[in-house]
Amino acid sequence: MEESFPMTGGDGPHSYTKNSSLQKAAAASAKSMLTSGILENLVVEHSSKMFAIADLGCSTGPNTFIAMDNIIEAVTQKCKIKGYCSLPEFQVYFNDHVSNDFNILFANLPSDRKYFAFGVPGSFHGGLFPKASLNIIYSAFALHWLSRAPQELGDVNSPACNKGRIYYSNAPHEVGQAYSLQYAKDMESFLAARAEELAPGGLMIILMPGRPNGTLPSQNSLGPFIKPLESCLTEIKTLNN
Template sequence: MPQVYAMNGGNGPQSYNQNSSFQRGAVEVAKELIKEEIDKELDVKQLSSTSVHPFRIADFGCSTGPNTFVAMKVIREALEEKLRKEGLASEVPEFQVFFNDHISNDFNTLFASLPQERHYLAAGVPGDFHKVLLPKASLHFAHSSCSLHWLSDVPKEVTDNTSPAWNKGKIHYGGAKKEVLEVYASQFAKDLESFLNARAHELVDGGLMALVIPAVLDAIRESQTTIVTEKELEVLGYCLMDLAKKVRFH
């Protein structure tokens, strides 16, 4: 079984709640684009005539909040505005939101911090989002932000000392051999295909997805990005290796 790692729970200084401003920024950046696409692409008349209520939304990789609550509010309000524009203001449906993350996610913190004025029914769906988690054709809108770049498993080749892609002592592939990059890229492609196949099973005809995936274009210099640099990852890797040695010898 692959190792499963969830974000730090609770509300302490090391928690995801207190250390997710970068992810919050991604939600804010995507906000207007999501509104535009719902307004342009979502056929509310078809959905209201062919689908049963309520309108179901899922956030895959929700962690513990509060960013997921912001995204769900944006989607719900955009749909209500679309209905008003289409002259269907009287047909605003009930909303049901499914919050998904690994089974080890701190769902207690998530549900304890749900906004009181949220205007939707909430449910937790623990499990790997690379697999089917909801019934066929039951979901209207799938959302995932800053989650899909996490791989389902470490490629076996990078831990095999007989493989050309052996990545001894490194926690990243920046500056590594092309074989290392290729096996990580292959794993990402497999994971993304699994995710899309699962959502194809769950989404209704005419449903939408909004996927926000952190990435850096090849043409952008490292110094122009706000992500952790290759050198910083290298230093962090050395620190973790030293820590692991101390733990082993003690």
């Protein structure tokens, strides 16, 4: 069973809409790579009348709107460089889990957008679109989410039991391995679905957190946030028991 934990909806002080500047800044720093990736690798034909872009794990905005504008700007630039006299019509498919707050996403769609907008509810670990229908598949800060927590983590008889922790840093090797195995399975189903959906000459653009080869799990960039959260949650649990 797939587990879903969407971002906080609405536009209140604790909403994702008001608390996603970290992701926004990281995407901004990758903008030049996104543009050059599109200029150098995307195939866009003179005869293309429609151009479909999907944002997988789009959440509630506003970052997805900025990303879609950046992609359309780069594709437009590419068409101009190629000397095409007309642009294709752009379609943007916003995907997230069914429980995502799509209402706030649609309510905040930019009025000056240069695309037709669609919502696509469902998990990106399965198929979401017709075969060869997407020219660009984009996903930012979403693909590191697992479809579910590995079962062994909660099994006190397993060497991969992750008792007293909410993450794998400083955990026994088996815990990291359980997460890795789940991630490999999830990536396999993600890539199998996208291989069907991407049109010939299309491009997939993925932004996600990671850590350099050879560094320890505890050295990942989120470590400093997770450790204090872990100890708060453990303390609350102890107080409740």
